Amino acid sequence: MSEENSAAGAEITENDILFDCPYCEKSLTIDRSAEGLVIQCPDCGQDVEVPPYVPPEYVATDETVMMTVDDRVPVLEKALAVSQAKVQELVDNLAATQRRRQTLEKARVAQVELLETIGREMVVMQNALDRVTAAIAEQAEPGAVAD
Numbered sequence: 001m002s003e004e005n006s007a008a009g010a011e012i013t014e015n016d017i018l019f020d021c022p023y024c025e026k027s028l029t030i031d032r033s034a035e036g037l038v039i040q041c042p043d044c045g046q047d048v049e050v051p052p053y054v055p056p057e058y059v060a061t062d063e064t065v066m067m068t069v070d071d072r073v074p075v076l077e078k079a080l081a082v083s084q085a086k087v088q089e090l091v092d093n094l095a096a097t098q099r100r101r102q103t104l105e106k107a108r109v110a111q112v113e114l115l116e117t118i119g120r121e122m123v124v125m126q127n128a129l130d131r132v133t134a135a136i137a138e139q140a141e142p143g144a145v146a147d
């Protein structure tokens with residue numbers, strides 16, 4: 001079993017804490033000096049509390065992410081950059097969605113106003129037609145309208 005470890009280049013000592021990320025279940029290895037600290041999982045980026053140190057009872061798999069305290073800074077910086085990029089992407093998407101919604105809302109309002117205008121115009125035209133019809137009828141048969 002320990003053969004596999006050296007093959008994978010992993011160097012797990014008795015001073016390492018082995019635990020699984022509670023969010024993505026990634027196997028994590030970190031120096032016991034990090035016990036009790038909150039770190040960011042290098043795989044899923046969630047804040048994870050390093051559990052209390054216990055002597056390792058199993059051999060880490062190839063997927064184990066080796067992390068020492070010194071390693072944590074670039075890992076955290078990278079995770080932070082990824083998180084910030086994701087936040088920025090979400091903000092951009094939200095802004096685009098809001099702009100689109102505003103555009104659609106404006107178009108909808110404009111359409112409603114147009115329909116109302118057409119409605120009013122039709123009433124005016126109908127009234128004018130009625131008057132024209134009445135005038136024609138009156139001219140054709142002066143007696144018929146005065147009923």
Ligand SMILES: [Zn+2]
Pocket residue numbers: 021022023024025026041042043044045046
């Ligand atoms: Zn994770």
